[in-house]
Amino acid sequence: MAYIPLMFDFTNKIIKIFGGGMIAERRVKALLESEAIIQIISPNITSRLKELHNSNRIHWINKEFDSGDIQNEDFIIVATGNEAVNQKIRKLTPDHTLINMTNEAESGNVIFPGTLNRGKLSISVSSNGASPKLVSQILNNLNEQFPPDYEAYVDFLYHCRCTIKNLEIEKEQKQQLLEEIISDKYLDSNHQLQFTKWLDTQNSMRAREE
Known part of the structure; x- marks a missing residue:
């Protein structure tokens, strides 16, 4: 198959x-x-x-x-x-x-497959029947790499992506912002909050201009 x-x-x-x-x-x-x-x-x-x-x-x-x-x-x-x-x-x-x-x-x-879920993030692993134990081992490693609180980071990325898509800026700038927020810096909740506030400010400015 x-x-x-x-x-x-x-x-x-x-x-x-x-x-x-x-x-x-x-x-x-x-x-x-x-x-x-x-x-x-x-x-x-x-x-x-x-x-x-x-x-x-x-x-x-x-x-x-x-x-x-x-x-x-x-x-x-x-x-x-x-x-x-x-x-x-x-x-x-x-x-x-x-x-x-x-x-x-x-x-x-x-x-x-064996699956690890962190909110909107799903990571699936399969060995096509070759070794279920290997699948379990890999999932255990992923569980350590992406702990339960990683779900909040994924939600942050989703919120940012939706907001950035609607900003009145060049496409290249949008891509730069989307690349920036997947850096390890934004695993920190304080940096997430700062960036979210900045995005909200950009949206408010746009609304006033309209």
Whole structure:
């Protein structure tokens, strides 16, 4: 399989997960903020998945799999723990449908990478099944390089970019400002505040001129 990394918008898309164990729970955790419609088909689910169902964040259909369960899903995740059932689901899934085979990743067309999230920043790592331990090691290194408070810096960059785009200055000047704020200097919250105040001043001047 020739896998390539992509970012998907699953808003209002139907994701159907077959199986309700710990692997299914991990998949739900990865997808929960995607605003997708997540459905689980399984006679049993974990206590955490039951909590999410009771709070209407996911939909649980308490039953065993049958062929009529595959209809118009955008994405299917197979995690039943029963190899025969898993393979049956794989064979019944249309070729154009995205499918993640949790027991045998290479037989599907979607792999879940290891991911580090810092607000709007997402860093994903995959070894295409070569070494999950290597992926974990790299993620641990990234966690040290980009600690949780890095999210505030990413939010600062986003705010600045939106403001700079609307400034009445030359394109080259905008690029210079955007390059300036990715320097290590602006990892410091005081420098972030100073730059944000300067941008607000520029916007105020523009508003008065109009």
